[in-house]
Amino acid sequence: MAEIDYSKIKKIERKRRVHFYDIQLELHQLTELSQFVRWLEAQRYSPSTIHTYKGLAEFFLKYLAKRKFDTITERTVAQFNYEFIVLPEKSISYQNQAINAIKQFLRFRKNDTVVYNIERPRREKKLPVVLSVEEVRRLLKCATNLKHKVLLSLIYSGGFRISEVLNLKMSDLDGDRMLIHIRNAKGKKDRYTLLSHKALAMLNEYLAIYQPKQFLFEGQNGQRYSERAAQNVLKTSAERADIRKKITLHTLRHSFATHLLEQGTDIRYIQNLLGHSNPKTTMIYTHVTDVAMHNIKNPLDML
Numbered sequence: 047m048a049e050i051d052y053s054k055i056k057k058i059e060r061k062r063r064v065h066f067y068d069i070q071l072e073l074h075q076l077t078e079l080s081q082f083v084r085w086l087e088a089q090r091y092s093p094s095t096i097h098t099y100k101g102l103a104e105f106f107l108k109y110l111a112k113r114k115f116d117t118i119t120e121r122t123v124a125q126f127n128y129e130f131i132v133l134p135e136k137s138i139s140y141q142n143q144a145i146n147a148i149k150q151f152l153r154f155r156k157n158d159t160v161v162y163n164i165e166r167p168r169r170e171k172k173l174p175v176v177l178s179v180e181e182v183r184r185l186l187k188c189a190t191n192l193k194h195k196v197l198l199s200l201i202y203s204g205g206f207r208i209s210e211v212l213n214l215k216m217s218d219l220d221g222d223r224m225l226i227h228i229r230n231a232k233g234k235k236d237r238y239t240l241l242s243h244k245a246l247a248m249l250n251e252y253l254a255i256y257q258p259k260q261f262l263f264e265g266q267n268g269q270r271y272s273e274r275a276a277q278n279v280l281k282t283s284a285e286r287a288d289i290r291k292k293i294t295l296h297t298l299r300h301s302f303a304t305h306l307l308e309q310g311t312d313i314r315y316i317q318n319l320l321g322h323s324n325p326k327t328t329m330i331y332t333h334v335t336d337v338a339m340h341n342i343k344n345p346l347d348m349l
Contacts, residue, residue: 069108079104085154090234092209094273102147105130118157123148174300175291176334182301188286194279196245196252197263197271200226201295203242205302205320207232208295212271214262216253221246228321237321303331 071079082103086096109126110118126148131141177185182202189195201211210228218227224241231237258264263271280295291297299320306316317328 069111071104071107071111075107075111079107082151082154086150090230094209098143099147099150102144103151106148106151118152123152173334174304174330175293175297176304177289177291177293177297177301179305181287181289181291182298182305184287185280185283185289188283189279190282190286192248192252193256193263194283196248197276197279198283198298199242199245199248202298202302203245204239205299206239207299208273208276212261212263212273212276215260216258216262218262219246219249231321233321233323235321237318239319300331300334303328304334307331307335 079100083096083100086099091099106126109130110122113122113125127141127145130136131144136144186195186199186202189198197211200206200214201208204211204226206228210231213229214226218229219241220227221241224243224246225238226241228237228239256264259268261268261270263276265271265275277295280293280298284293303316303320306319307313313328313332314325316331317325320328322328
């Protein structure tokens, strides 16, 4: 894969960075964006991915208009990547997302060969943040109401991604087999995960009180509970529980996997429960489990 030499691209001083917000797209460009969205929907991308890709494609079109580029070349994409992402020091994950968005947009345009050689940044090898069992206990205890407690408990007890738990419907719960059916998850795959006995008891109480109509967790007007609202539930509970770690709802998924591993669960089962295609993704939890650490005697303690 060829590397783009950013040193050959004219650097822009921070105070002179391009501002895209004041550019108005023309009607044909807005129409093209709408067609791009429909194309993504036909490819079965998730609503959140479609929203992100549309926004990044819009920025890309505004960038082309600002720079007055008539054609899109590999250099054009590389320069956009440098000015819009590298210089402002966007995160590596955001940069990869932007490259993916532009790649799909140009594929939609049948012009995707120009991004073939755009090199992606190396991902930082960070270990996931994991809560201890006691921290999870405090977190759930500090949930402000039953709905919030059920939401957090379900994510932790089933290792859900946030989009997966918010898409759940009552028909996905199997109380007889103590399983939850996760439909159309990441990679367009279905899977089953665990339904805890404690979670089932809370769910029965929750369903009797809240009586959701379509989704298991609903917001106003019966709409699907929003990810922002769910993250706020976690933030409030974490503050009340005096948890100092920087956590997100995905931290509960990490904690689920780590605690199962510490209990001796075969990592292949954990891989299936999490819906990982590659076992290497699941192996990261072997680096955060404290079982092996407890068997190591510190050399200072041997003196």
